[in-house]
Amino acid sequence: MGGRDVVGAVRFRRIGSPVVTRRIAVLTAGVVLLVLFGVLGTTLPVPYVAQVPGPTYNTLGDIDGDPIISIEGRDRNEVEGNLNLTTVGVSRGGLSLVQAVRGWFDDEVSVVPEESVYPPDRSPEETREANRAAFLTSEQAAETVALGRLGYPVKVVVQGVSEDSPSEGALEEGDALEAVDGVPTPDTEALDEVLGSIPGGSTVTVSYTRQGEPGTATITTGSAEDRGGSLLGITILEQPSAPFDVDIQVEDVGGPSAGLMLTLGILDLVGEDDLTGGAVIAGTGTINADGDVGAIGGIPLKMVAAREIGAELFLVPAGNCAEAAAAPDPGFPLARVATLDDALEALADFEAGRTPETC
Template identity: 45%
Template sequence: MSTVVWGAIPVVLLAGLVTIDHIPGTDISLTVPYAAQGPGPTFNTLGDVDGTPVVEIEGADTDETSGNLNMTTVSVRTNMTLAQALGRWLLTDDTLIPIDQVLPPDRSEEEIQESNQQAFVSSEAAATVAAMNYLDKPTVVVVHEVVDNAPSEGKVEAKDVLVALDGKEVSQPGTVQELVQAKKPGEEVELTLRRGDEEVTETVTLGSHPDDEKLALLGITMTSEPADDISVAYNLNDVGGPSAGMIFSLAVIDKLSPGELNGGRFVAGTGTISEDGTVGPIGGISHKVAAAEEEGAELFLAPSANCAEALSADTGEMVVARVDTLDDAIEAMDAFSAGKEVRTCAK
């Protein structure tokens, strides 16, 4: 993450600029081309939000859990005047980054929100697959949404189960993506779908991906569900991006396996998750570490690639564990709850 350094600008000049953060005689404010990032709220994935479980599992017996397994977030402030930006920079631990890193100029706010939401849905699907793989349970691919004006529109419906693509059985969203990306725009794919109690076959002509016209586009977002009549739902609104993946996956495993992964302690963390259980880096981890420490977390699970930045925050007595895989995260919690040595970011 980049931090904007304004130390070379004389303070006297800054003081003068603060007085002209709007156009005289109008209600129009002058905003700076920067966004402020700071600690956001954390959510206990073993708990409830407004009476609804954050991770809700139906169709299977769930094990009792206790303590915390908190996902962490970053707050982002945009449309700031110079005075507001200076206030965040001088009086808080926020970092200032170029606005283009948050709101790319070639994309609308609606497109960015949709992209973040799609990333969140993909993260949920990967979390479910990774958890089911860990628990040795089979999965199916479910259509979450059909993108407006996409090649699949009118042929594929939300809640369809995607059984096969060109005759090849699929059980994970990543497999579908690989098969589609192996083709070119304009080529056809045959989809075998389970819709309710019926099996239907549809032929779709692939389009071009909006970000890269050489990539083939099917035009659906997918999630994954256990094949054994188990349903997993993630009930968090207004949260986007892929960084909750690892914690979601751990929460599913904790609820569907005996014992407590966290040992009943307060654990927090962040990191993307792949279907094979690989944990990936995320942005803004220093703010997530700060939020977790403020909330009282005892152990923080951090992707190895983010370790240096994670330790730039004030961790207090909180232990920051280094993880590369889902297994690493579980081993770190086991060791911590047993009072054994934890592989930390400091080592």
């Protein structure tokens, strides 16, 4: 019995036996599948994109020698320090399965559904245009809030002069309209009323203020065919009018989240107070005409971007505080801001060595 057991065992393991052949086949199949899954994992696209910390821009500084905030009609304040707006970068094209999985385990990457960044009902170009339009709106809101904070009066201000407009060469962006044919135009309602009473094709005298200096323009109006009366061929907005012009230039940035930092940048450059005390301040948040600061997306990634530039304080919209507090410690305090007043108070506290209200 013992000898037969040994002989049987030897025969069971001999080369070419069915069991050995099956084992090799299983191992071979496993290796092939692993290779196949590995190849598929690196090439198979999934409907997700990666968001990463984007560049930051010092609103008090410049990009390639051109100021982010230009002031025409007066000198800018001599300022030190930084007021950096922060951004989020987005990968172009879909991720592979492996890239998506790797991103889910990386604190400095956020993997999100592609449709949350690129809505399916819009082309990529339409999405970029919408994001850019939102940024331009935030620029306008920042200027309005900052100049209002500085006490400049609200007037009817020219925002643009259309091509082949009756006002082309006569009025400019930033002009505050004071009167038409001697009739005061303190608001858009008054301007509409006076133009509605003048037949199209009439020659009118428009009084305006440009960078604090009064002027007049003689304009032959166009016809407002839909409602009758005249038109000047301009876009207008009621906003504070200052004796200087503010121009903001930040290319390749979209969305409304720069509003707060642009507002602070304008205030630091033309206001009475030094807002940074030479410190590196970063932050984010939308702003509306009432000075309310709104929540944004990607706050943990923006905190990473701020850490990389050596930020000493980060201004966090109140609506993002829970998310910001749950993120890995960035190494600097987080100041909770719900309004422009909150942001200014936080900056004053920080400069004075006090701890701002935190998240």
